[in-house]
Amino acid sequence: MKAARQETTITTEERLQEPANLSVREWKNKIFKGIFTAAAGFSLLMLIVLILRIFTQGIGYLDWNLITSFASRNPSDAGILAAFVGTIWLMAVTAPISFILGVGTAIYLEEYANKNRFTSLIQTNISNLAGVPSVVFGLLGLTLFVRELAMGRSIIAGALTMSLLILPIIVVASQEAIRSVPTNLKEASYAMGATNWQTIYRVVLPAALPGILTGNILALSRAIGETAPLIMIGALTYIAFLPENLLSQFTVMPIQIFNWTSRPQEEFHLVAAAGIIVLLAMLLLMNSIAVWIRNKFQRRF
Amino acid sequence: MLASKDNNTQAEEVYEPNTARPADSVYKVDQLNLWYGQDQALKNIELEIPEQQVTAIIGPSGCGKSTFIKTLNRLTEMIPSVKTTGGIYYRNQDIFDKKYKVELLRTKVGMVFQNPNPFPKSIYENIVYGPKIHGIKDKKVLDEIVESSLKGAALWDEVKDDLKKNAFGLSGGQQQRLCIARCLAVEPDVLLMDEPTSALDPISTLKIEELVQDLKKNYSIIIVTHNMQQAGRISDNTAFFLNGEVVEYDRTDKIFSSPDDKRTEDYISGRFG
Numbered sequence: 001m002k003a004a005r006q007e008t009t010i011t012t013e014e015r016l017q018e019p020a021n022l023s024v025r026e027w028k029n030k031i032f033k034g035i036f037t038a039a040a041g042f043s044l045l046m047l048i049v050l051i052l053r054i055f056t057q058g059i060g061y062l063d064w065n066l067i068t069s070f071a072s073r074n075p076s077d078a079g080i081l082a083a084f085v086g087t088i089w090l091m092a093v094t095a096p097i098s099f100i101l102g103v104g105t106a107i108y109l110e111e112y113a114n115k116n117r118f119t120s121l122i123q124t125n126i127s128n129l130a131g132v133p134s135v136v137f138g139l140l141g142l143t144l145f146v147r148e149l150a151m152g153r154s155i156i157a158g159a160l161t162m163s164l165l166i167l168p169i170i171v172v173a174s175q176e177a178i179r180s181v182p183t184n185l186k187e188a189s190y191a192m193g194a195t196n197w198q199t200i201y202r203v204v205l206p207a208a209l210p211g212i213l214t215g216n217i218l219a220l221s222r223a224i225g226e227t228a229p230l231i232m233i234g235a236l237t238y239i240a241f242l243p244e245n246l247l248s249q250f251t252v253m254p255i256q257i258f259n260w261t262s263r264p265q266e267e268f269h270l271v272a273a274a275g276i277i278v279l280l281a282m283l284l285l286m287n288s289i290a291v292w293i294r295n296k297f298q299r300r301f
Numbered sequence: 302m303l304a305s306k307d308n309n310t311q312a313e314e315v316y317e318p319n320t321a322r323p324a325d326s327v328y329k330v331d332q333l334n335l336w337y338g339q340d341q342a343l344k345n346i347e348l349e350i351p352e353q354q355v356t357a358i359i360g361p362s363g364c365g366k367s368t369f370i371k372t373l374n375r376l377t378e379m380i381p382s383v384k385t386t387g388g389i390y391y392r393n394q395d396i397f398d399k400k401y402k403v404e405l406l407r408t409k410v411g412m413v414f415q416n417p418n419p420f421p422k423s424i425y426e427n428i429v430y431g432p433k434i435h436g437i438k439d440k441k442v443l444d445e446i447v448e449s450s451l452k453g454a455a456l457w458d459e460v461k462d463d464l465k466k467n468a469f470g471l472s473g474g475q476q477q478r479l480c481i482a483r484c485l486a487v488e489p490d491v492l493l494m495d496e497p498t499s500a501l502d503p504i505s506t507l508k509i510e511e512l513v514q515d516l517k518k519n520y521s522i523i524i525v526t527h528n529m530q531q532a533g534r535i536s537d538n539t540a541f542f543l544n545g546e547v548v549e550y551d552r553t554d555k556i557f558s559s560p561d562d563k564r565t566e567d568y569i570s571g572r573f574g
Contacts, residue, residue, distance in 0.1 A: 185418060185420060187376060187418070188414065188418045188483075189434075190379070191414075192408070192411065192483070192487050193405070193406075193408030193435065202434070203420065
């Protein structure tokens with residue numbers, strides 16, 4: 001049969017014949033496409049439902065008053081000012097601390113450290129820390145910062161705790177960004193007699209900066225919504241003053257929102273929804289900045 | 302090992318420099334061994350590299366020629382698993398000496414890589430990178446360095462109006478000449494070239510080859526190539542590497558006309574590799 005086939009020339013019809021299982025393959029392709037589309041659609045649908053619900057509930061209480069007033073026993077007077085300012089304070093202190101510690105660690109691990117048991121121990125620890133529940137970080141903050149270092153229930157204690165919480169995310173994201181800088185650029189720099197630091201400062205960091213900043217902002221976005229560790233270190237739930245310095249007591253938006261939703265009065269739930277809108281807007285703003293930075297500094301290699 | 306040593310001494314005896322004064326050697330390599338982890342990549346390398354000449358290193362893929370050229374400016378140290386024994390002397394200084402600064406070595410010994418690797422910056426910024434890291438800040442001086450380096454790399458006429466444009470906009474051949482110009486800006490003594498034309502088209506290759514001929518008036522050049530015709534065209538001396546050893550090292554015309562070693566002859570005539 002084979003021999004015969006080799007001798008005869010192949011007809012045009014044979015050339016055009018489609019493989020036997022082609023229709024099955026196409027069918028499978030369609031099924032998997034359907035599954036993946038449904039998966040993506042489901043999470044999008046949930047997000048839309050959440051946003052719709054929050055907006056229909058909270059839009060009535062969403063006005064300038066909400067941001068300019070302190071919390072109150074009266075739902076119509078209640079505002080989120082103290083928590084809003086507290087969140088901004090907390091973020092403003094957390095951001096530089098976690099940036100310096102996180103990016104510093106990443107640079108050390110990627111560019112300076114020898115690959116040995118010690119560094120692989122650090123690496124494993126960092127990966128594990130990313131999975132530790134935030135309440136545990138709260139406990140750590142309570143023992144170490146609030147009590148041991150006697151910082152009290154202050155912004156600085158909260159910010160340090162928050163920095164510890166998001167540090168693993170920042171380190172891992174920054175490491176990824178630093179690692180993605182092409183080796184041949186680093187080689188070019190070293191081959192001209194540049195020191196380690198000159199190469200890091202002039203070649204590695206500029207190229208890795210978009211990735212590093214994106215990672216940092218996304219980590220901060222996580223921190224902005226965290227409640228548990230701050231409750232652990234004793235952030236207040238009801239204050240009618242603004243924090244004045246790093247040692248002031250404070251509250252943040254998620255705590256205020258949680259406080260409102262746990263009240264029996266229906267109106268407070270609506271105020272909470274309005275508070276959530278403010279929190280979401282802030283998150284959205286931060287994420288937009290992350291995307292903007294990524295696009296602005298994106299470099300091709 | 303013995304063979305390479307013999308050839309080495311022979312090369313010194315037969316060698317007649319084509320410059321007026323006798324050639325000093327820029328590099329003396331003494332019993333160099335190198336391992337990647339457990340794998341030995343270089344075995345007892347013994348070479349002397351004369352100044353202001355072009356020394357070509359040829360050999361099949363994986364013979365250690367790229368590894369060898371990267372040990373000359375200690376760039377192999379970027380790979381953690383690398384171990385070396387033996388000595389390399391650059392102008393009679395032991396480059397593996399603890400007191401010898403690797404940054405100084407790399408300032409004196411420039412390197413051009415296989416694939417053009419300009420920084421994602423403007424043409425101007427690429428050239429001034431080296432001078433800036435060595436502390437030159439005067440704008441006027443930097444401008445002069447940019448012009449002379451680009452002229453030295455035969456690129457000035459093509460890019461003089463586009464100095465602020467991103468280097469990635471240049472063609473592959475232009476990028477490679479930019480990388481050469483970037484090296485020249487540091488005013489090195491030696492230029493290491495690791496297959497500088499393997500990613501380029503024939504016309505760009507020709508330009509780089511002409512440039513190499515030009516550059517050897519002022520620089521000592523060591524060029525790795527897997528293109529034997531190229532080695533024949535542009536080099537004064539040729540070392541043939543095989544499996545991490547130097548099989549033969551001699552004047553290029555000798556290597557290409559009457560090599561001593563059968564393996565060299567087989568490789569040159571295209572019987573393997």
